[in-house]
Amino acid sequence: MSRDGFAPDPAFDAGSGFAADWSLCHVRLQDDARFPWLILIPRRPGVVEIADLAPADRALLMDEIVRAGDRVRDMAAALDRPIDKLNVAALGNVTAQLHVHVVGRRRDDGLWPDPVWGRPGATPWPDQTRARLLALVGG
Amino acid sequence: MSRDGFAPDPAFDAGSGFAADWSLCHVRLQDDARFPWLILIPRRPGVVEIADLAPADRALLMDEIVRAGDRVRDMAAALDRPIDKLNVAALGNVTAQLHVHVVGRRRDDGLWPDPVWGRPGATPWPDQTRARLLALVGG
Numbered sequence: 001m002s003r004d005g006f007a008p009d010p011a012f013d014a015g016s017g018f019a020a021d022w023s024l025c026h027v028r029l030q031d032d033a034r035f036p037w038l039i040l041i042p043r044r045p046g047v048v049e050i051a052d053l054a055p056a057d058r059a060l061l062m063d064e065i066v067r068a069g070d071r072v073r074d075m076a077a078a079l080d081r082p083i084d085k086l087n088v089a090a091l092g093n094v095t096a097q098l099h100v101h102v103v104g105r106r107r108d109d110g111l112w113p114d115p116v117w118g119r120p121g122a123t124p125w126p127d128q129t130r131a132r133l134l135a136l137v138g139g
Numbered sequence: 140m141s142r143d144g145f146a147p148d149p150a151f152d153a154g155s156g157f158a159a160d161w162s163l164c165h166v167r168l169q170d171d172a173r174f175p176w177l178i179l180i181p182r183r184p185g186v187v188e189i190a191d192l193a194p195a196d197r198a199l200l201m202d203e204i205v206r207a208g209d210r211v212r213d214m215a216a217a218l219d220r221p222i223d224k225l226n227v228a229a230l231g232n233v234t235a236q237l238h239v240h241v242v243g244r245r246r247d248d249g250l251w252p253d254p255v256w257g258r259p260g261a262t263p264w265p266d267q268t269r270a271r272l273l274a275l276v277g278g
Contacts, residue, residue: 048224049208049224050204050227058201058205059198061201062189062197062200066197069190085187085230085232085235086188086229087228087229088228088230090226090227092225093226093244093252113232113257115228115230115254115257117253117254118252118253
């Protein structure tokens, strides 16, 4: 737990890894080689819904959602798999701690046009690819 | 089409109806009696991703997402079915025009914890109930 009382729910460790700390959010790379996919977790303790964030933090979250979309496009370009659409979602039915998924989707991604959540089939990124993607997110 | 060149994609008519015009968004009530569910469509022509919105509009969208969550809770309270979680998502894989779903979820809603999109089983609201819900959204 950090000095401000924030810690990401340990449940996130099962499918994702730390990528960066931005102004508001702890940023994670989802370890699913089908999709360039980031998870933004505001570093505020006890926050479940977007409405639980102070207005200034909501503005930061919006900025970081847009930034995450740019990074997802950067990842897709590095993989030579440009995306057709971003999917942005704050669900939290499984892990309540507020987090926002930013997922790059392609028409040929195997699940299109369905959502990605709650669907099996994830395989981890190869280690070298994961390292490349993490370098893009940190920048 | 309105004077500013905006019109909601006709595809939205299949599953939802007009509820209100807020500062930024054309607001629709999803006609699915399983969930209190609003759809926010920014009244800006040609917008597909959140990043396509001007920064001032992004701030309005964030405000209206929070407001829609309040209205979903109002609807759930009127139905005596308080919700456990909000699901907020901008997907757009089927209908590209930028729109944000704000859905009230309950652990006993039949799809929990899965997402609601792309899943069959919607039945329309009874007419009287729909009218009550629309009155809550407009206010």
